[in-house]
Amino acid sequence: MxxxxxxxxxxxxxxxxxxxxxxxxxxxxxxxxxxxxxxxxxxxxxxxxxxxxxxxxxxxxxxxxxxxxxxxxxxxxxxxxxxxxxxxxxxxxxxxxxxxxxxxxxxxxxxxxxxxxxxxxxxxxxxxxxxxxxxxxxxxxxxxxxxxxxxxxxxxxxxxxxxxxxxxxxxxxxxxxxxxxxxxxxxxxxxxxxxxxxxxxxxxxxxxxxxxxxxxxxxxxxxxxxxxxxxxxxxxxxxxxxxxxxxxxxxxxxxxxxxxxxxxxxxxxxLDDGRGVGLTRTLPYWTSQRLEHVDGEDIPARWNLRIEDGFSLVRYKTGPANAVDCADIAGYSDPQTVESQPLRGRLLPPQDGIYAACVIGGSTSGVWQSPAHATVRLRQIDNTPPTARPPIQTRVIGEQTEVRPGFALWELVDLFVKYGPAAQIDCGQPEGYVQDIRTRWYPADETQPWRLCAYGVDEAGNRGPPAAYESHRTRVR
CATH class of the missing domain: 2.40.10.120 (Thrombin, subunit H)
Structure with a gap:
């Protein structure tokens, strides 16, 4: 239980x-x-x-x-x-x-x-x-x-x-x-x-x-x-x-x-019949840092929303999710053509927070979808590193001690490791880390001082502090 x-x-x-x-x-x-x-x-x-x-x-x-x-x-x-x-x-x-x-x-x-x-x-x-x-x-x-x-x-x-x-x-x-x-x-x-x-x-x-x-x-x-x-x-x-x-x-x-x-x-x-504007994320994530890595380059974060066909015109507004009211027509843009894709390259604020994009569809005849039924997508900017360290798990098979890092959902969703002779492995230095294979256990070398370091990242890619296992100290810190 x-x-x-x-x-x-x-x-x-x-x-x-x-x-x-x-x-x-x-x-x-x-x-x-x-x-x-x-x-x-x-x-x-x-x-x-x-x-x-x-x-x-x-x-x-x-x-x-x-x-x-x-x-x-x-x-x-x-x-x-x-x-x-x-x-x-x-x-x-x-x-x-x-x-x-x-x-x-x-x-x-x-x-x-x-x-x-x-x-x-x-x-x-x-x-x-x-x-x-x-x-x-x-x-x-x-x-x-x-x-x-x-x-x-x-x-x-x-x-x-x-x-x-x-x-x-x-x-x-x-x-x-x-x-x-x-x-x-x-x-x-x-x-x-x-x-x-x-x-x-x-x-x-x-x-x-x-x-x-x-x-x-x-x-x-x-x-x-x-x-x-x-x-x-x-x-x-x-x-x-x-x-x-x-x-x-x-x-x-x-x-x-x-x-x-x-x-x-x-x-x-x-009720809302769901026949509103289709909005598709052109990148798979909804959360990122203020700079996102795209095609090998760090650029300011964007909405990355593609407006799908179905309406000839759209109106939109964006803002902090705790303040923007999608059901209120006030603040919506002038009519835009779908072909102009106004939300694809629109910049996000750099500050940490949750942001909302509201979109309604219309036609050249002047008939518009009710803003009460607007399509809404959220986007998060997260520049704050997690404070959690990966828990280090150990097991003994025969005479061999094996270790691996664990996740701390949802603060740590991916892990990176490096290991080797303790004199050569400094957990505080970023060089040498590789992405962890989730099912892998790492055999500890107990013939010499040996160290495994691991850190985790959150969904926005922010890096948390490392944890370490040392074979001659029999403790995790």
Missing amino acids: TPGFVLASLLFSTDPGAGRFAPVGQLRTGDGSYHCTASVIAGHGTPVPTRPALILTAGHCVEESDDNAVIVDRPADPSWTFTPAYFIDTQPEHVAHRVGRVVYATMKEVDLAVMELTATYGELAALGIHPLRLGSGDIATGTPVELVHVPVIDVPEDQQFLRHSSCHAGLRRSIVEGGHPWRWTSALQNDCRGVAGGTSGAPVFLQGATEIVGILNTTVAPGYLGCGLGRPCELHDDNLLTPREETSYAIPIERIARALRDDGSLDISR
Whole structure:
């Protein structure tokens, strides 16, 4: 079990108030083995009994998509299933319902998905499953909330059923995660415990209430450094990213709530349809130092964004991600032709920070995409070296001691080494280092003073301090 991980309490069908969580259950996607949590939902009216029932979950439970991708009306894989009322004490009564299609899913600014079951609202009602409603996500800091979820990572298989966490809401924050990267602009902090793989998509309720106010999407995993996949970071007023330890995040559901019709259907026209401007990075990375190495030359960092065909004209604006409002038309450029590619060579500021480029498309007839649905790409400038040293691992095989450096994700993502007689190897000198082969162990020469040096670099290529192993000192420093 992950150090420090605390399981949430199992939820029994006989627990006081547990009946209100019967619409929550386990969702299987991917090849049928990807675990999430989902809930049967409907609008505030009475859904038509013959209409296929809708379930709400996290967007990444459908697909870990591009940060601007939107999925609309796509058939689901035949292996996808949803099992409501997933209590540990009602296993003989569990019924897995097939997911028929993805109605809507996105990881663009929010991480939400609505799917349609092959079972109808009427068929679920006959099984005692009635849809949950969606409420306001405008929650004061410190408000007691509840999380109902089906975590599976670090949970024994015979205990992978509904669990209940009592916790508190925090502030809404813009968070960034992964290498796309994904940005969720209004994620709700919470201190819910027991959040692990399988919890994604779980509903958050106000304490004692029956309306969903948020969908759990990510958590700050322990045992890592910096920001990266499984390690979301908050964007602060200084335009820098930092992780908030022991914190999970839920996505407010107002957008979906506004689009739910009373009859139990979803009005896609009230959502971002994903038909915005295509933006492709011409270089594979999103983070770099203020100077980037291109074709053997160090040049000032650029946006390196290619605008794809689809619109004849575009308008754009760029700026610090903590300040630029892509949904506000103010600050956008005059119309530019796609052929001019205005973001390909546009310079970035040299200061450390996260920067956003917002682009909307239009036509010569004067019809423009709403800035509320702008395509947004992030770019990071990072000139700050990491402070972590690579951990040095050792093993003994027979009489031979072997050593190798280890990663410190996400502060150190690549390693460089040099080794040899201690009198010839100075860890502080940059000469002689070569890129580490990740699976390689280095035999220590114990017939003489021998040294291995290793340093790591972050995703922007900044070099951290070296660590050393010395064969005659039997210690790592």
